[in-house]
Structure formats: C-alpha cells, structure tokens
Amino acid sequence: MDMKKRITLEVRNRSPAEIVELVVDNSRSADGEVEGLTDEFKELEFLSLVNVGLNSLSKLPSLPKLRKLELSDNNLSGSLETLSEKCPNLTYLNLSGNKIKELSTVEALQHLKSLQSLDLFNCEITSLEDYRDSVFELLPQVTYLDGFDQEDNEAPDSEDEDEDGAGPTSEYDEEDEDEDGSEGGQGGRGFQVNRPDQDEEDYAEDEEEDTAIAIAAAVHGHKRKRDEDDEGEEDEDDEDD
Structure with missing residues (x-):
C-alpha cells in the first residue's frame, strides 16, 4: 500500500489537526519522499515511517x-538538516538501518x-x-546513543514508563475495562449474590416435593400392605370353610 493511501486510512474521518500519533510502517513511497503528510498535522508528536x-x-x-521520529530501515544517506528545520523539538530519533556513513x-x-x-x-x-x-x-545534547549513554548505562524503556502511568493506554482498553470492571463486574457480583437465594428456594421446593413423594409412597405402601393382609385373612376364612 502506498504511503499516501495508508495515511488516509489511518486518519479516517478525523481532521489532520487532531492526530497526535501516526504509524505508517511498511507502506511504500513512490519516489522515495514523504507523501501524504502536510503542515495540517501540526499536533503530531509521534511519527513512525519504518521501512x-x-x-x-x-x-x-x-x-x-x-x-519522537522513527525512520529505521530506509535508504537515507543525508538531508538530515531538514529535521532541524521542520521538527525542531525532536527528543528521540531512530535512524538505524539507513545508509549513513x-x-x-x-x-x-x-x-x-x-x-x-x-x-x-x-x-x-x-x-x-x-x-x-x-x-x-x-x-x-544527546544522552543516549544506540540505547546507551557514555557510561554504557541503558536508556529507560519508554514502554515501561507508559505501563507505570495512570489510566488506560487506548480507548479500546478503557472500554474493555468498563465492560469487565464495572458493568460486567457488577453483573457478576449481582449474579453471585442472587444465586444462593435462588438455590435455597429451589432446594426448599425440591425438599418439599421429595417429602410429599415420600409421604405418598409410605401411604401407598401402608395401604398395599393392609390390602394384602385383608386378602390373607379372606384366604384363611375360605380354607376354614
């Protein structure tokens, strides 16, 4: 997919001025230049143009x-002066895998x-x-080169910092949290609270039904035994006759 189309898809129905982060990795530049980006992306803070x-x-x-600008795995060998002109506030720049000699x-x-x-x-x-x-x-001004400072201390991982920060990392995570943590959680707790009462009622009904069956069986058994006894007495009377 060409870079211009990819940017259009990433932006969707939003205004370029609303975009803070933009990732178009592995798209294709037709002439080796940046395409689809304009000065309208004035709020952009993170841009990734990898490969x-x-x-x-x-x-x-x-x-x-x-x-933050990701430019790794491209064919750049110069024109870096453009960065100080167009992106004067860069704090992080990744040029790994380019043709810088x-x-x-x-x-x-x-x-x-x-x-x-x-x-x-x-x-x-x-x-x-x-x-x-x-x-x-x-x-x-550079503190970290290729991930390490001059004393070979490793640079802190920005992803770890994000994980330590408060709040969800995306709207999707926030929605999941709402479903699982609030609505879903409350529903689960409500189910757990109501379930025992329902089970007790069902158990009581089952117990009453079992008792009724047992009484009916006992009465039936008693009646049957009495009938058998009566038949036995009648047989004895016939023999005596």
Missing part, C-alpha cells in the same frame, strides 16, 4: 510538536537542541573508529 523506502526527507512538512552527515543534527536519544544501529557509521565518542562529542 517505507525513503531516500530523502526534503518533503517532510513542518511538524513543530513532533517529539560519515560523521559529517550526523553533524546536521547539531541544531536539534532537545535531542536526547539517537539510534544509528546497523548504519555504516558505527564501524568508524571511536564512533561513539565522536558522536557524543559532536552532539553534546
């Missing part, structure tokens, strides 16, 4: 609120003053001597 065939970022629109290419990220985490894993630049020290020196 979409990008060769350039020159057509990236202005995204002033963008904080030289430190001069990364130098274009110096103007991203808020950039804290940069990922260049699986790029040729990582094979350079003193690669990590050079990048940290070139980009002093």
Whole structure:
C-alpha cells in the first residue's frame, strides 16, 4: 500500500489537526519522499515511517510538536538538516538501518537542541573508529546513543514508563475495562449474590416435593400392605370353610 493511501486510512474521518500519533510502517513511497503528510498535522508528536523506502526527507512538512521520529530501515544517506528545520523539538530519533556513513552527515543534527536519544544501529557509521565518542562529542545534547549513554548505562524503556502511568493506554482498553470492571463486574457480583437465594428456594421446593413423594409412597405402601393382609385373612376364612 502506498504511503499516501495508508495515511488516509489511518486518519479516517478525523481532521489532520487532531492526530497526535501516526504509524505508517511498511507502506511504500513512490519516489522515495514523504507523501501524504502536510503542515495540517501540526499536533503530531509521534511519527513512525519504518521501512517505507525513503531516500530523502526534503518533503517532510513542518511538524513543530513532533517529539519522537522513527525512520529505521530506509535508504537515507543525508538531508538530515531538514529535521532541524521542520521538527525542531525532536527528543528521540531512530535512524538505524539507513545508509549513513560519515560523521559529517550526523553533524546536521547539531541544531536539534532537545535531542536526547539517537539510534544509528546497523548504519555504516558505527564501524568508524571511536564512533561513539565522536558522536557524543559532536552532539553534546544527546544522552543516549544506540540505547546507551557514555557510561554504557541503558536508556529507560519508554514502554515501561507508559505501563507505570495512570489510566488506560487506548480507548479500546478503557472500554474493555468498563465492560469487565464495572458493568460486567457488577453483573457478576449481582449474579453471585442472587444465586444462593435462588438455590435455597429451589432446594426448599425440591425438599418439599421429595417429602410429599415420600409421604405418598409410605401411604401407598401402608395401604398395599393392609390390602394384602385383608386378602390373607379372606384366604384363611375360605380354607376354614
């Protein structure tokens, strides 16, 4: 699916100005450029363009609120200066699996003053001597490179932070919680509260029915025995005659 159509499907009937997160991974860019994104996506904070065939970022629109940008597994080898112009508030940038070879290419990220985490894993630049020290020196604002700081301390997992946060992570989760936790839960508790009373009533009715059957059986047995005794007496009288 081409990128433009994928973005249309992701947005659906919403206004681009309402979109905060947008993921179009594995879609296709016809000419190696960003397609379907416009300056109307002014509230966008997270954008993922993984494996979409990008060769350039020159057509990236202005995204002033963008904080996190995923660009891994593309064919980017330059044009990174566009990021500081169009996305000046980036704090996280993933460029792993691209064709970045030289430190001069990364130098274009110096103007991203808020950039804290940069990922260049699986790029040729990582094979350079003193690669990590050079990048940290070139980009002093960066705390984590390829997931680790200068002392090799691992970066905190953003997903774990989300899990620790309060509230549901999506509307779907919230609906499930309402169904299972409130309506469904109350229904379950109501069923459990009412069920014993119902069972007691059913048990009482069954017990009364069993008692009635037992009494009827006893009366019938007594009557039958009395009839048999009467027949026995009549037989004795006949023999005496």
